[in-house]
Amino acid sequence: MDVTKLVAIADREWRLPPQGNMRVPVVIYGDAGLVGDMDEKVLEQIGNVASLPGIVDAAYAMPDAHWGYGFPIGGVAAFDPDEGGIVSAGGVGFDISCGVRTLLTGLKRSDIEPVKTALADSLFSNIPAGLGSEGKITLDQRDMEAMLTGGAEWALAQGYGRPTDLERIEERGRMRDTRPDEVSQHARERQRREMGTLGSGNHYLEIQEITAIHDSAVAKVFGIEEGSVVVSIHCGSRGLGHQIGTEFLREMAIEAPHYGISLPDRELACAPIRSELGQRYLGAMRAAINCALANRQILGHLTRRVFAHFFPDTTLDLLFDVSHNTCKEEWHEVDGRRRKLFVHRKGATRAFGPGHPDLPAAFSAVGQPVFIGGSMGTTSSIMVGASARPERAFASACHGAGRAMSRHQALKRWRGRDVVDELAARGIVIRSPTARGVAEEAPGAYKDTAAVVEAAHAAGLARKVATLVPIICIKG
Amino acid sequence: MVREAAVLPRAEQFPHDADIGVRGIAMSREGAFEQAAIALMGIITDAASIRAQVKVDIECEAPDDGLLLVDWLNALIYRVSADRILFGRFSVHLDGHRLHAEVWGEPLNLERHAPSVEPKGATYTALKVECGPDGVWTAQCVVDV
Numbered sequence: 187m188d189v190t191k192l193v194a195i196a197d198r199e200w201r202l203p204p205q206g207n208m209r210v211p212v213v214i215y216g217d218a219g220l221v222g223d224m225d226e227k228v229l230e231q232i233g234n235v236a237s238l239p240g241i242v243d244a245a246y247a248m249p250d251a252h253w254g255y256g257f258p259i260g261g262v263a264a265f266d267p268d269e270g271g272i273v274s275a276g277g278v279g280f281d282i283s284c285g286v287r288t289l290l291t292g293l294k295r296s297d298i299e300p301v302k303t304a305l306a307d308s309l310f311s312n313i314p315a316g317l318g319s320e321g322k323i324t325l326d327q328r329d330m331e332a333m334l335t336g337g338a339e340w341a342l343a344q345g346y347g348r349p350t351d352l353e354r355i356e357e358r359g360r361m362r363d364t365r366p367d368e369v370s371q372h373a374r375e376r377q378r379r380e381m382g383t384l385g386s387g388n389h390y391l392e393i394q395e396i397t398a399i400h401d402s403a404v405a406k407v408f409g410i411e412e413g414s415v416v417v418s419i420h421c422g423s424r425g426l427g428h429q430i431g432t433e434f435l436r437e438m439a440i441e442a443p444h445y446g447i448s449l450p451d452r453e454l455a456c457a458p459i460r461s462e463l464g465q466r467y468l469g470a471m472r473a474a475i476n477c478a479l480a481n482r483q484i485l486g487h488l489t490r491r492v493f494a495h496f497f498p499d500t501t502l503d504l505l506f507d508v509s510h511n512t513c514k515e516e517w518h519e520v521d522g523r524r525r526k527l528f529v530h531r532k533g534a535t536r537a538f539g540p541g542h543p544d545l546p547a548a549f550s551a552v553g554q555p556v557f558i559g560g561s562m563g564t565t566s567s568i569m570v571g572a573s574a575r576p577e578r579a580f581a582s583a584c585h586g587a588g589r590a591m592s593r594h595q596a597l598k599r600w601r602g603r604d605v606v607d608e609l610a611a612r613g614i615v616i617r618s619p620t621a622r623g624v625a626e627e628a629p630g631a632y633k634d635t636a637a638v639v640e641a642a643h644a645a646g647l648a649r650k651v652a653t654l655v656p657i658i659c660i661k662g
Numbered sequence: 663m664v665r666e667a668a669v670l671p672r673a674e675q676f677p678h679d680a681d682i683g684v685r686g687i688a689m690s691r692e693g694a695f696e697q698a699a700i701a702l703m704g705i706i707t708d709a710a711s712i713r714a715q716v717k718v719d720i721e722c723e724a725p726d727d728g729l730l731l732v733d734w735l736n737a738l739i740y741r742v743s744a745d746r747i748l749f750g751r752f753s754v755h756l757d758g759h760r761l762h763a764e765v766w767g768e769p770l771n772l773e774r775h776a777p778s779v780e781p782k783g784a785t786y787t788a789l790k791v792e793c794g795p796d797g798v799w800t801a802q803c804v805v806d807v
Contacts, residue, residue: 225679253679255785255804280782280806317706317780318746318770375744386780387807425743428782428806432736439786440725452728453786592677593779593807622778662780 187224198249198645202229207237207450213579215645216249220637223590227253228260234450235263239458240271242527243520246579248534249641250588250633254279256435256453259533262582264518266527267459272447273468274456275438277530278513280431282471283478284389284422285509285535286557286585287355287486288568289502291493293415295395298657301496302615305393306658308492310617313391313485314383315662319619321382323484330374333381334366337476338507341483347490351483353546354504356536359483361476365469369426370433373470376425377477382484386623386662388586389421390559391489394566394654401651404552404570408505410652417493417502418566418654419485420559421662422511423478430474434467459528468513468528475512482507506555510535510585516544518580529580537571537583537648556648558639559586562616562661563609563629566654567639574646583648584641587633596631597622605629609659618661627661670798673700673709676788678804682779683788684735685802691727691791694801695734695761696752702735702784703749705807706742707775712750714766722761727791730759731801735784738765739805742781746770782806 192200192214200221202212212232214221228251235257236245242264251260256276265271298305314321325333333340338352338359352359384391396414399405410416423430438455442448445458457463490502513530520527538545539553549555553571560566569583591599602621605628609616618624636653643650671688682705686697703709720737724730734754741747749767770777787804794800 227679255681255787255806259680276785280785316772317742317777318772372740372744376740378744386778428743429740432739432783435783435786436729436732439729451786452789455786589680592679593682594675594677619772620776620778622776626779 187221187226187229189218189222198641202233204236208233210236210241211244212236212247213244214247214251215647216641220249220641224251225253228258231258232261234454235261237450238272238454238456239447240265240269242266246582248584250584250586250638252588254532256455257530257532260584260588261532262530262534262579264527264529264580265459266525271459271528272456273459273464273513273528274454274530275431275434275467276453276455277532278471279511279532280428281422281511282427282431282474283509284511285478285482285507286559287419287482287507288505288557289417289486289489290409290505291415291417291500291502293497293500294413295415295657297497298393298415302658305496306615306617308495309391309489309658309660312488312492313660315660316619317386319383320379323381324379325377325381331366333480334369334473334476335364337361337479338483341480346484346487351504353548355479355507356509359479361472363469364473364476365466366473368466368470369430369473373426373429376429380424381481382488383424384421384485384660384662385424388561388627389662391660392418392656393658394418394656396652397655398653401649404651407549407552408555408568408651410568416505416654417489418557418559419482419489421481421485423474424481426477427474430470434470437463471513475509478509479507508535508555508557519576531582533585534582535585536581538581539571539573539577556583558584558635560635561627561629561632562656562659563612563614564632565635567635567650568652568654569639569642569648570651572646572648578645578647584638587635587638589631590633591631593626596626596628600625600628614656615658616661624661671697673697673704675701675704681804681806683802683804685800687798687800689798691799692754692756694799695731695754698731698735698801699738699749699752702738702781702805705779705781705805706748706777709750711775712748713768714751715768716747717764717766720763720765724759726759728789730761731791732784732786732789732803734761735805739781739783748775779807
């Protein structure tokens with residue numbers, strides 16, 4: 187991206203004043219290197235978002251922003267229903283409520299090392315991963331309905347997890363105001379055998395060691411210290427979310443002109459929040475959030491079962507479960523006025539700061555945990571919602587490092603077997619059903635999370651708490 | 663770029679930051695749709711390894727060519743996801759913006775197909791269905807994976 191088009195307004199914060207059809211400015215976070223490395227399409231896409239009806243304050247791009255569809259990945263935008271604001275299926279993405287759940291093991295690397303291979307094999311055989319893998323759960327219509335309205339609460343009632351888990355999940359594990367009747371038969375059919383599956387692509391289950399603590403007071407509240415081992419699970423709403431995204435993207439693309447919305451690009455397909463279509467999408471999307479929360483709850487349970495076999499005394503308490511592909515109704519102060527807004531975060535994590543009323547009591551004093559995922563060989567990060575006033579980007583932060591090269595290029599450069607061997611030499615055990623998938627996801631194909639995390643920290647989006655390195659990675 | 667008739671029809675993928683673009687190029691609109699489907703299956707596995715054991719009929723209708731291409735690819739993605747069938751042979755018939763296709767494939771075989779990434783849905787990004795001055799049709803879009 188040509189940074190000379192932008193105005194530097196603060197440390198790692200750039201602005202593109204409104205021009206053309208833009209109703210608000212664009213704000214991009216990142217150092218000159220990160221922003222300069224972003225594709226020109228990111229600016230085009232986030233500029234288009236800034237032109238959508240009812241957008242409030244600014245259209246934001248996180249330090250890990252990259253070219254998506256409709257919204258860039260790493261895009262954040264809030265819309266006011268009182269000002270004709272819209273909801274966009276492309277602003278949430280196909281993998282609705284994709285997110286990260288991190289569990290505390292209470293173990294050290296020295297506990298893991300002696301059983302590393304056996305533990306990796308056991309996780310790989312118990313956590314269904316990759317295209318075509320099926321969970322042990324098949325949902326009939328009644329179960330499906332209950333899952334779509336109950337989320338992680340439903341999973342808990344089925345015997346997956348512990349009641350205390352709910353305290354440590356956004357929305358306490360259950361999204362309200364769902365419309366299961368708007369979840370099509372096709373979406374249900376795609377999900378019937380996919381509960382408790384990891385999926386493919388950049389989804390993973392990792393055993394990670396915390397190698398550095400940057401804020402010991404917050405780390406203590408989170409229950410982590412240098413040398414702690416945690417489990418992080420990255421996945422979303424599987425086929426159900428994908429199908430809902432597919433169907434509503436199409437309907438919104440066709441219907442937008444009927445609502446008087448002229449789209450700069452069809453991929454920005456959207457509908458007014460206060461329209462029948464907008465409400466139907468919100469209801470279906472919330473049901474898909476529940477699907478993702480239930481899925482991660484089941485995967486967390488399966489992980490606990492495997493760990494119980496190797497380490498009978500570990501309880502694998504849940505640190506937190508965050509989503510990074512959502513549209514949520516939230517209160518925010520804009521221009522000195524509290525307003526109820528519909529905040530789209532596509533490849534961006536909610537990062538409520540200390541004292542936010544929606545935080546679980548355990549995090550009220552420090553802010554919510556924010557998980558920044560790496561890729562197999564790269565580091566991951568735990569951050570905490572910042573207390574910046576005014577809040578940055580509607581209290582949002584980045585979600586990962588983003589790709590440095592396309593899957594196509596990665597496939598030309600690496601062979602899956604070589605990637606697995608190289609990582610093994612570094613002490614990282616990879617288990618995946620697909621060698622080609624491993625090559626496409628090679629650590630070198632991703633940007634360095636460290637630069638993204640530094641930028642988010644310096645810009646006041648979230649604060650650094652801990653750095654993690656992988657020990658075992660189950661890759662879908 | 664000079665496009666020789668000898669290399670037509672062809673299926674290809676094009677780079678995208680996070681996802682994958684699929685493109686079909688042929689001397690007819692139907693052919694370009696068929697090739698785009700081959701490129702889609704190529705995201706999952708080597709499309710040539712998919713045997714024609716079962717036949718499925720697919721029908722779609724859309725307001726224009728672009729939406730029709732996305733509907734067509736999404737109908738295939740749905741079958742892969744819900745029925746666990748991969749497809750390797752395609753016969754597309756178009757009547758305006760109505761599509762009827764016969765597609766042949768086989769149930770996913772984890773060992774032989776070693777599926778890589780799973781397509782989530784076809785998008786409207788980089789979406790194009792057009793005929794160049796040389797009479798060559800291109801049908802393409804980005805697929806979220």
